[in-house]
Amino acid sequence: MSKISISDLELHYSNFNALKNVNLEIPEKEITAYIGPSGCGKSTLLKSLNRMNDLIEGCKITGTVLLDGEDIYRGMDINLLRKRVGMVFQKPNPFPMTIYDNVAFGPRTHGVRSKVKLDEMVEKALRDAAIWDEVKDRLKKNALGMSGGQQQRLCIARALAVQPEVLLMDEPTSALDPISTSRIEDLALELKKEYTIVMVTHNMQQAARISDNTAFFLLGEVVEFDKTEELFSMPKDKRTEDYITGRFG
């Protein structure tokens, strides 16, 4: 069953047509990867799924994005949408505050005041993000003192703390070393038991390793969308084949 259903989505940044007639069904509790050359619209589509483009002047969107059948662009409260659809960015961006406060930030914003409840939520999020053991004795230390890989897992914990249903990840490992990358990949595989994950990646091996479904983008269009295994072993479109075999741009 589709968690997110994208129909006839068109996006313009002023006069520039960044997404053209995108139709995609994102299955629940699976990892869906977006691949394609730089500038083809992967991040734009990802950000359209929790309305991060709405902030940009001149951005016009038509078509529909349904989350569990509800139109996110018509009538859905944006704060509720962002709670249900969390996001992790390319560069780890912890807030300049303690590890604890980073993770408690979202729940506090949503009105959780009880210390006991907050402690519980912070611990669960840090455990789910596979970083609890590394930080449990330094929760009151500033998050900026952590390594890049730890910071990224903290940002994942921060996103999980508000109990989202979908996690959007925009090249979450591109700033990380191979060991931290592999930890985030293992974590994504673990998280898909509970969450629907959509991930932009420049790394085709990464898409092949961890995603269930892959969409290949070119110049604002989805050229091909299929089960990852199919797309990499038997691409149907010549352009997909050229891209995944490295014969392209």
Ligand SMILES: Nc1ncnc2c1ncn2[C@@H]1O[C@H](COP(=O)(O)OP(=O)(O)OP(=O)(O)O)[C@@H](O)[C@H]1O
């Ligand atoms: N705020 C903006 N205003 C105008 N144009 C934009 C804006 N953001 C992105 N674009 C343009 O839209 C196109 C798609 O950008 P997007 O960031 O979605 O691509 P991408 O596939 O994620 O690229 P990359 O892999 O390099 O991150 C690009 O041509 C980009 O220059």
